[in-house]
Amino acid sequence: MPANRLVTLLSDFGLSDIYVGVMKGVITQINPTLTVIDLSHEIPPQNIAAGRFCLMSAYPYFPNGTVHIAVVDPGVGGNRRAVAIAFADAFLVCPDNGLFSGILCHTPVVAAIALTNREYWRTPTPSTTFHGRDIFASVGAHLASGVPFAELGQKIDPQTLVQLPIPECTFTDTGIIGCIQYVDRFGNLITNVPAHLVDGKNWFVKAAGLSIPGNKTYSDTADGSAIALVGSHGWVEIAVSNGNAQSQLQIKCGDAVQIGLH
Known part of the structure; x- marks a missing residue:
């Protein structure tokens, strides 16, 4: 060293x-x-x-x-x-x-x-x-x-050493139940669902009464529309294209989300 x-x-x-x-x-x-x-x-x-x-x-x-x-x-x-x-x-x-x-x-x-x-x-x-x-x-x-x-x-x-109790995602017959673990300055809602659980699958997120399709980039939907994708941090996140998902969807840290898999 x-x-x-x-x-x-x-x-x-x-x-x-x-x-x-x-x-x-x-x-x-x-x-x-x-x-x-x-x-x-x-x-x-x-x-x-x-x-x-x-x-x-x-x-x-x-x-x-x-x-x-x-x-x-x-x-x-x-x-x-x-x-x-x-x-x-x-x-x-x-x-x-x-x-x-x-x-x-x-x-x-x-x-x-x-x-x-x-x-x-x-x-x-x-x-x-x-x-x-x-x-x-x-x-x-x-x-x-x-x-x-x-x-x-x-x-x-x-x-x-103290461990902070962050819930782990759980599996259901139709998908995954997770939660929001962090909100960044853009209002992107970052879940506790790791990328590898959705890689290679068709998937969507159920949150705030919406079914939000999984895509690749923030521009894969119209401005102001919600989108789900895997962020650079390696977790599934919910965003709004050129908007703020937290304020638009009224979701906060700790709130549950459901990932649907086809």
Whole structure:
């Protein structure tokens, strides 16, 4: 592994306040040579499920050794643990609240640590409202700069990491029942039905009283019409061509959808 690893940042902090910039300042104070990439800072406030989806979707596109710092942390200052997780090809530094559980569904954990070693915090007396600055950014920067993973704190059983309960899709005699797991900024409704379950089949989605045909691209239907397709993330989604499916269909995260197969 190189001494300097790539660092990514994901949060619900937005860009109108100083929080993201301050985290980058902490990282730069520790090692100004690190490359830092923003995944997103527009996760809806306190929406761990949305952060989970975005982190899971971005994870495969970064080189081995990347340190992902993710902060969607409504329990900041409370009893939830601050943790780091080592995989064979990357690291996560984040609150133990299920934010990383999408990655855990697909990637075995090599080791997990509670971040108890205050030597690598920005301060031994962190703010109770901004662990992104005082713990996660600092620890992530040290890890990316070559500090051994085991030195960051106390080893914990990966089985004790919090899992966010996202329903799995289920099968019926005529198709699949799933749900909406994420809504992107275009209003596209992304389900929990993976692409491989509809590949090579004729299929449609039943939602909001509509039967929405499965197609290939957003332009395969008239403007303002609903369409179902497999998005670049690898999940079945519902969209409206040149429109907003969430507002037009009045569907939200967690709502059930049915996939019909012929």
